[in-house]
Amino acid sequence: MENKVQRFIERARYDSESLFEILDSSPYCIISFCEKGFPYAIPMNFARLGDHLYIHGHRDSRIIKHLASGNNAAVNITIVGNVVISEKLCNYSIKYRSAVIFGKFEEFVDRPEKLAFFKAMGEKLNPGKIANSILPDEKDLDNVTVLKIKLENFSIKIND
Amino acid sequence: MENKVQRFIERARYDSESLFEILDSSPYCIISFCEKGFPYAIPMNFARLGDHLYIHGHRDSRIIKHLASGNNAAVNITIVGNVVISEKLCNYSIKYRSAVIFGKFEEFVDRPEKLAFFKAMGEKLNPGKIANSILPDEKDLDNVTVLKIKLENFSIKIND
Numbered sequence: 001m002e003n004k005v006q007r008f009i010e011r012a013r014y015d016s017e018s019l020f021e022i023l024d025s026s027p028y029c030i031i032s033f034c035e036k037g038f039p040y041a042i043p044m045n046f047a048r049l050g051d052h053l054y055i056h057g058h059r060d061s062r063i064i065k066h067l068a069s070g071n072n073a074a075v076n077i078t079i080v081g082n083v084v085i086s087e088k089l090c091n092y093s094i095k096y097r098s099a100v101i102f103g104k105f106e107e108f109v110d111r112p113e114k115l116a117f118f119k120a121m122g123e124k125l126n127p128g129k130i131a132n133s134i135l136p137d138e139k140d141l142d143n144v145t146v147l148k149i150k151l152e153n154f155s156i157k158i159n160d
Numbered sequence: 161m162e163n164k165v166q167r168f169i170e171r172a173r174y175d176s177e178s179l180f181e182i183l184d185s186s187p188y189c190i191i192s193f194c195e196k197g198f199p200y201a202i203p204m205n206f207a208r209l210g211d212h213l214y215i216h217g218h219r220d221s222r223i224i225k226h227l228a229s230g231n232n233a234a235v236n237i238t239i240v241g242n243v244v245i246s247e248k249l250c251n252y253s254i255k256y257r258s259a260v261i262f263g264k265f266e267e268f269v270d271r272p273e274k275l276a277f278f279k280a281m282g283e284k285l286n287p288g289k290i291a292n293s294i295l296p297d298e299k300d301l302d303n304v305t306v307l308k309i310k311l312e313n314f315s316i317k318i319n320d
Contacts, residue, residue, distance in 0.1 A: 074192070076201035
């Protein structure tokens with residue numbers, strides 16, 4: 001597995017600060033995985049807590065079952081900026097910040113950690129306004145599957 | 161390989177009109193592929209011409225080499241809309257339109273088709289303003305690798 005940026009290497013970064021900034025700026029990520037040799041790429045909501053990225057879903061959903069079984073994943077978060085117009089048509093480009101996280105998701109059942117995930121995701125989607133929301137109860141928490149992946153193997157490419 | 165939407169199936173669509181609308185609304189896509197069993201997910205610019213999606217890159221780049229070699233790909237295009245706030249924190253959601261295209265890219269060397277791709281991508285990034293751009297010359301066209309994938313095996317999920 002080779003996870004280093006190989007082209008435009010001056011755009012590469014590998015620090016957590018840059019990673020966290022990108023993750024905390026996007027409401028969703030693309031989860032990529034392989035099944036029987038075929039690639040898949042599915043958008044999902046997520047939240048970051050410390051050095052983990054969390055996703056949730058129904059335990060019977062295909063992607064949750066696949067990822068909870070210890071299969072490898074790649075998680076892409078891309079934020080695009082302005083188009084860069086060039087005199088030459090073939091030199092047009094787009095500003096972007098993109099991160100790919102590699103690794104395996106793990107399931108956990110700890111209710112306080114699940115609750116912390118829901119609060120973090122709610123806060124990201126509705127900043128400063130979740131205080132009056134109805135929090136998930138124990139049944140809500142037990143009924144949802146939450147997976148997390150450690151943010152330790154990743155690459156970042158920034159063209160700004 | 162199972163490419164049908166399996167959850168929230170009322171959100172699924174499989175028609176070209178919906179697909180083209182999503183593709184033509186996004187400046188980039190996420191290309192997913194498998195290499196030695198590991199998934200990857202890389203953002204790339206693209207354009208659509210008819211029923212093909214086109215990408216370009218340096219012939220020595222890893223993803224271009226991999227895709228041009230006939231390996232399977234999944235291409236995700238996701239457009240997010242408004243956050244849907246709920247009284248219950250665990251019921252927050254986001255409006256989205258997402259498409260995944262499955263298949264294999266193929267390389268081609270035809271210069272007029274490469275030029276049509278550059279014009280389509282330029283028009284998408286700078287609508288109505290490419291008339292005065294310097295077009296790629298024969299050397300430019302020969303130096304770039306352009307790949308295309310047929311838009312025939314895809315699924316769409318829309319929550320609007």
